[in-house]
Each structure stands twice: as C-alpha cells, then as structure tokens.
Amino acid sequence: MDAILSIEHLHKQYSGFELNDLCLQLNPGEVMGFIGENGAGKTTTIKSILGLIRHDGEVRIFGKPFEQLSERERGQIGVVLDGCHFHDPLTVKRVEQILSGIYPEWERTKFLQLCERFGLPLNKKIKTFSTGMKMKLSIIAALSHNARLLILDEPTSGLDPIVRDEMLDLFYDFIQDETHSILFSSHITTDIEKIADRVTFIHQGRLQFSLPKDVLHDEYGIVKGARSEIEKIDSDSLLAIVPQSLTCQGLVRNREEVRQAFGKLNVEAATLEEIMLCMVKGELR
C-alpha cells in the first residue's frame, strides 16, 4: 500500500531545540493521533510537511515532495493550523466566495450545508464569532475542497466537549472513505483515543513510538508498587519508571506477561494520558 504521507529522517534545528531524525508513515484510511508535550515539535513537524519551513530529510505527500504537487493535489490537502486564519472583517459568505476562487475542487453545497448544520451564520462578520465558531469555520473550510488528506494542528483545542464531539463526528464521516487519511495533533488525549487508529508520540523532538492504538490499549500497562519490585521487570518490558511519594509507578509494554511474572505488583491497562505522563516525567529505560 502506498503511503499518503511519508516522512524520512526529518530534521530541523532551532536554537535550543532539535527535531531529530523523524520517520513516519500515514496510510490511506488511517487516522494518526500526534501527541507530545508543549514544545515537543508537533507544529514544527506539521510545518515541515506543508513546506512552510526549511528542513532536512524527505517528506512526500501522495508519493511526491510538496513542491512537485499539482495545484489539484495541493487542493486535496485540508489544513487546520492553530487558530482561525480568516480575516475578522469578512463574513462567512465572503470567505466562501474567496475559497471558491482558490480551490479547484471547491464544494459549495457541502460548505453551506456544514455551516447550517454547525450554526454558522453566513452574513455575520468573523470578528463577532466565538473561538469555537472560528475553529468550526476553519474545519468546515478544510473539509469542503475534496481533500484526501487532513492535517490538523490541535483542531479541538479551545472547544467545549459538545463542539469537540461534533468535530470528531465530522472527522469520522470524512474517514469513512477508505482512501482518506488524517494527521491530528492534540493535547486532548481522550479525543485521540476516540478517533485515532495509530498514535505517534514525540518527546523533546524525538520519536518515542508510532503504534496502532489497539496495541497501546491491549498491551501497555501501568504497574504500581515498590521501586525495588518494579526494577526487577526486565528492561525489554519496562519503558519508564516514575518515583512517587510512597510507591513507584512503571510503564510496561506487555502487561499480561508482567502481571503473571510479578504477582505482588498491581498491573492495569494504561490510558494514553498515563503513557504520555510516564514517558515525559519518568526515567526512561
């Protein structure tokens, strides 16, 4: 299967930060949740993918470097970067006219239907919109030009749980077409848990893992107990250890085996948030 997006040895250096040798692949039909602490390098990765910043390494979208994509292919990438980038004095109606002139495959009816479904008034200026309305407009616009790939940088941040859920439904509709894919960065790990098939985690500019969500859900675990006991777990299984006031917490990659081998330890399934916390705050093995 040809990847819709592939990244090979991506490298970007800023003073005090290095995105290091990042390799990733996003396949048709896949939703990749992209997580990492503040400053981990998620936006830097997304900007590199979109050719917005210079970088080393190779990025291919639909099999080609960004610069070689045709106008039509570029239009098949729906992008939502942090915040709303439409000018405040414009109305939604005017935004629609402008976008219809930019995208070769602009879908006017779909755009208007989505605006109606999500309560965006066509004749009001964007400056009167709430944060949630502005974000909805950005997402609706990204979904209305026949995109095959959506690249979303924190699309649900700042939205209340109800609107977030509506947005996730929209992404879910989009992904029903098995040729479509989404790269979705977020700090809201429960959103990622709901929608992603694969979770990619970077920490301080380095890839920690890019794994199917089911593997994390079915195999990863949090172990609680005395540090001396947790340290007996072999280093292939134990990924990180987090000292706490009385006991310790460990992250393991094969919880059933650990549960059987270490009866004294309390072993439970790990949420994405717990996995992230252990790998960011813990001592990595």
Ligand SMILES: Nc1ncnc2c1ncn2[C@@H]1O[C@H](COP(=O)(O)OP(=O)(O)OP(=O)(O)O)[C@@H](O)[C@H]1O
């Ligand atoms: N133009 C720039 N010049 C210098 N440093 C930059 C620039 N852009 C980003 N950085 C630095 O690169 C690092 C990674 O930033 P980036 O925005 O990619 O992180 P992030 O994972 O998206 O974080 P957040 O979750 O807070 O949005 C940070 O240390 C940031 O300060």
